Amino acid sequence: MPLLTRRNLxxxxxxxxxxxxxxxxxxxxxxxxxxxxxxxxxxxxxxxVLTKAGPTRNIMSWGHEGMPPVLRMTKxxxxxxxxxxxxxxxxxxxxxxLRIDNRMDGVPFVTQPYIYTGDSFDYAFTPPDxxxxxxxxxxxxxxxxGHGMTGMLIVEDPADPEFDxxxxxxxxxWRLGGDGQxxxxxxxxxxxxxxxxxxxxxxNWRQEPQYDAPAGGLxxxxxxxxxxxxxxxxxxxxxxxxxxxxxxxPVPKRFPLDLLQIxxxxxxxxxxxxxxxxxxxxxxxxxxxxxxxxxxxxRSMGASLKRDIGDLGPLGQNPVPALDLSAAEQIPLVLxxxxxxxxxxxxxxxxxxxxxxxNKVPWPGDTPDPTAPLAELKLGKSxxxxxxxxTPHAHPxxxxxxxxxxxxxxxxxxxTLVSDTYLVQPDEKVQLALVADNLGxxxxxxxxxxxxxxxxxxxxxxx
Ligand code: C2O
Ligand code: CU
Numbered sequence: 001m002p003l004l005t006r007r008n009l010x011x012x013x014x015x016x017x018x019x020x021x022x023x024x025x026x027x028x029x030x031x032x033x034x035x036x037x038x039x040x041x042x043x044x045x046x047x048x049v050l051t052k053a054g055p056t057r058n059i060m061s062w063g064h065e066g067m068p069p070v071l072r073m074t075k076x077x078x079x080x081x082x083x084x085x086x087x088x089x090x091x092x093x094x095x096x097x098l099r100i101d102n103r104m105d106g107v108p109f110v111t112q113p114y115i116y117t118g119d120s121f122d123y124a125f126t127p128p129d130x131x132x133x134x135x136x137x138x139x140x141x142x143x144x145x146g147h148g149m150t151g152m153l154i155v156e157d158p159a160d161p162e163f164d165x166x167x168x169x170x171x172x173x174w175r176l177g178g179d180g181q182x183x184x185x186x187x188x189x190x191x192x193x194x195x196x197x198x199x200x201x202x203x204n205w206r207q208e209p210q211y212d213a214p215a216g217g218l219x220x221x222x223x224x225x226x227x228x229x230x231x232x233x234x235x236x237x238x239x240x241x242x243x244x245x246x247x248x249x250p251v252p253k254r255f256p257l258d259l260l261q262i263x264x265x266x267x268x269x270x271x272x273x274x275x276x277x278x279x280x281x282x283x284x285x286x287x288x289x290x291x292x293x294x295x296x297x298x299r300s301m302g303a304s305l306k307r308d309i310g311d312l313g314p315l316g317q318n319p320v321p322a323l324d325l326s327a328a329e330q331i332p333l334v335l336x337x338x339x340x341x342x343x344x345x346x347x348x349x350x351x352x353x354x355x356x357x358x359n360k361v362p363w364p365g366d367t368p369d370p371t372a373p374l375a376e377l378k379l380g381k382s383x384x385x386x387x388x389x390x391t392p393h394a395h396p397x398x399x400x401x402x403x404x405x406x407x408x409x410x411x412x413x414x415x416t417l418v419s420d421t422y423l424v425q426p427d428e429k430v431q432l433a434l435v436a437d438n439l440g441x442x443x444x445x446x447x448x449x450x451x452x453x454x455x456x457x458x459x460x461x462x463x
Contacts, residue, residue: 042086109368141452348366357455398444
């Protein structure tokens with residue numbers, strides 16, 4: 001909790017001074033400053049060239065420049081955005097992984113009204129954590145995200161070690177026909193299984209892009225899985241890659257990327273040590289499925305910088321509150337399949353089916369008739385979610401507004417990762433512990449959007 005100490009006040013006024021004026025007031029996480037000029041994000045329908053077949057119509061993005069802008073903010077600094085809706089349907093923005101004020105969380109009916117065509121909404125918050133995050137709508141998500149609205153969001157920590165280059169990869173697919181135009185966003189029989197895959201894979205809206213980086217240098221490769229369905233098994237070929245952060249948070253112990261499975265909603269930061277020879281290529285591959293697929297590659301340029309991964313200092317820690325496991329209440333969270341209750345119509349889209357449930361309740365989310373909360377949490381107390389997957393499919397389970405720590409799994413050894421999304425495997429039981437340190441109703445759902453929208457959604461209430 002923020003403490004209004006003299007030292008913090010001094011720090012806060014120094015920061016506020018950077019914006020000219022500003023009155024230091026105590027904010028939820030740290031101290032708030034006067035709001036900066038909002039960054040304008042205009043939700044639009046547009047066109048983009050994704051295939052050789054010519055421009056794809058009915059692309060959705062923020063602005064007409066193709067891929068959504070990469071948003072950059074600084075840890076502990078106030079940020080503001082004005083969402084203007086020029087789509088012909090309602091929308092919102094959710095800032096995936098940011099632990100911010102509930103009113104800024106972007107979930108229609110739960111945290112804010114949806115934003116109608118022609119209307120605007122001002123978001124303003126202070127990101128407490130540095131790392132790789134992303135943003136997307138929380139209304140009619142299978143369509144809006146499927147058509148392009150998945151953007152990367154970077155929160156910088158000025159104290160982070162220096163890299164020789166930074167490369168961002170926004171990984172997602174598109175469901176396009178041979179003519180380059182959108183086809184049906186999903187097939188019900190697949191929604192009832194692992195989800196419907198796209199037909200075209202892209203990184204930064206391009207197929208197998210290649211980026212230049214200094215030979216022998218250290219590259220910070222920030223990867224976000226923003227696809228609505230696809231789980232990746234990542235592998236780097238031709239260079240040493242070290243995992244330094246997962247889901248925005250530094251890993252407790254760095255490890256070489258051998259093969260890492262990450263699901264929709266998750267992020268991975270790698271430190272890639274480029275090959276010494278000019279022209280050598282390092283390739284990021286997805287080896288899930290039959291044949292390995294190239295995602296993107298990095299090419300060494302110039303004389304070797306001869307850097308060593310050991311030279312890289314630690315990333316700054318994020319200020320996640322300390323758990324009190326001795327007093328933590330246990331909360332069951334069981335994922336199952338269901339055939340009950342076809343989803344009701346909703347202005348934020350319905351898929352018309354109910355296939356999944358959390359603690360036996362199917363709820364598609366983004367509807368005006370929420371179910372009862374999964375649990376009522378007391379502000380400041382510790383809890384353990386006993387997440388159990390009774391289905392034969394993996395589910396990336398995402399919690400809004402708070403970070404959890406992975407403490408144990410029934411099937412494998414786990415790192416004590418701090419995260420907002422856990423990819424729970426079939427028949428796995430996992431314990432996720434958290435301090436309920438953020439007031440409000442926070443949704444929790446599978447980030448395979450077809451699962452989310454056909455029942456695998458719920459929420460917790462912190463009061
Ligand atoms: Cu990234 Cu509720 O989601
Ligand atoms: Cu799922």
